Amino acid sequence: MSNARPLSSLTLSELRQRTSEKWRHYPSDVVPLWVAEMDVPLAEPIQRALHDAIAIGDLGYPMDDAYLVAFAAFAARRWNWDGIDSAHSIPVANVMTGVAAAIAVLTDPGDTVVVNCPVYPPFYSYSERSGRVVSEAPLGADGRLDFEELEAAFERARAKSVRPAYLLCNPHNPTGTLHRTDELTRVLELADRYGLRVISDEIHAPLVLRGDFTPLLRLAGAERAVAVLSASKAFNLAGAPAAVLVAGRNGADVIQALGQRVVPGPSQLGVIAQSAALTDGDDWLDILLEDLCARQELLIHLLAEQLPDARYLPGDATYLAWLDLRSLNLESPVDSPRGDMAGESGPAAYFLEHARVALSGGAAFGSGGVGHARLNFATTESILRGALEQMGRAVGNRH
Ligand SMILES: Cc1ncc(COP(=O)(O)O)c(C=O)c1O
Known part of the structure; x- marks a missing residue:
């Protein structure tokens, strides 16, 4: 097993030994291109840190500061951002724990949380299960923020809530949209005008294929916003989770309110693995990003060859592709409800049954998701090629 090119290192039979959700949710003849896990070995510095910890039995309570220090150095080095410090930050168990905690302290039950559909399904389920009302501001046809929609949603939220919030996905899952600095500045101006707190x-x-990531809190106007970050997507550490919630400079109310609550923190294994990734993982990450660009190119080529009627606007970030499959007119069983991450509906259900390829069903991502599916291209060339060929055959063999 070579660690030199992470996205070309593993074979299908090695991957099938994994017990994670990606590999065990479906029967073993299904090629899983759904949940956001990557088909890579762990970066060598992470492997070493975990081995060393286990060798010396270092599984006591974590020193949270170690994670903050590692994240602060990573953010300064890669994004020119020095906003992560212990006065403004709290380590949390994972990203959605941080998002849920931010929603809990910044809004009240019955208040509106604005999201940009299509969006990561738990944005709905976490908000709604805590008694908040989700209001959708759809992305434009180009996959970018639509400021008319956003302003209308902010206005509605303001009218209906005492303490509304806006849950931004930066960069955006599932479209891979990398929000530009000017767009984020406009978001902050609008949120300020209508009195929404931004999460x-x-x-x-860290998964930016082209261009630069702008941390929201680096911008003027984000002093009362909150961001939640983690190394878990970029280094494939969802099973060794850790995350950090960072408040803007005038977000002392958030840190104070969180201090009054029980917010689960990261595990020691998460802190060890992610701190190693953030401190010593740059070289591995840079190679991964090159490979993800190549894989995205390959996907574009394979779609043209196998599914010429599919529409895909390649995003500049993430390893997720949002496929518009409406013109394939695939017979669609009942669509799963929005917010249901495991629901495969419409084209995803078709491809699962007829191609034995698992995608994420579009309806779960909110309004506009019907007829779409999300494909995870963080896999080897041969797995991606094989999956698209099976999908092409399934569509060609339809009649
Ligand atoms: C936008 C977004 N937020 C949160 C998560 C989940 O993060 P965590 O497992 O740290 O809660 C994901 C996972 O894919 C995601 O895409």
Whole structure:
């Protein structure tokens, strides 16, 4: 097993030994291109740190500061951002724990949380299960923020709530949209005008294929915003989770309110693995990003060859592709409800049954998701090629 090119290192039979959700949710003849896990070995510095910890039995309570220090150095080095410090930050168990905690302290039950559909399904389920009302501001046809929609949603939220919030996905899952600095500045101006607090989920931030990531809190106007970050997507550490919730400079109320609550923190294994990734993982990450660009190119080529009627606007970030499959007119069993991460509906259900390829069903991502599916291209060339060929055959063999 070579660690030199992470995305070309593993074979299908090695991957099938994994017990994670990606590999065990479906029967073993299904090629899983759904949940956001990557088909890579762990970066060598992470492997070493975990081995060393186990060798010396280092599984006591974590020193949270170690994670903050590692994240602060990573953010300064890669994004020119020095906003992560212990006065403004709290380590949390994972990103959605941080998002849920931010929603809990910044809004009240019955208040509106604005999201940009299509969006990561738990944005709905976490908000709604805590008694908040989700209001959708759809992305434009180009996959970018639509400021008319956003302003209308902010206005509605303001009218209906005492303490509304906006849950931004930066970069955006599932479209891979990398929000530009000017767009984020406009978001902050609008949120300020209508009195919404902004919560920015930045879990995909290190996964930028082209251009630069802008941390929301680096911008003027973000003093009362909150961001939640983690190394778990970029280094494939969802099973060794850790995350950090960072408040802007005038977000002392958030840190204070969180201090009054029980917010689960990261595990020691998460802190060890992610700190090693953030401190010593740059070289591995840079190679991964090159490979993800190549894989995205391959996907574009394979779609043209196998599914010429599929529409795909390649995003500049993440390893997720949002496929518009409406013109394939695939027979669609009942669509799963929005917010249901495991629901495969419409084209995803078709491809699962007829191609034995698992995608994420589009309806779960909110309004506009019907007829779409999300494909995870963080896999080897041969797995991606094989999956698209099976999908092409399934569509060609339809009649
Ligand atoms: C936008 C976004 N937020 C949060 C998560 C989940 O993060 P965690 O497992 O740290 O809660 C994901 C996982 O794919 C995601 O895409």
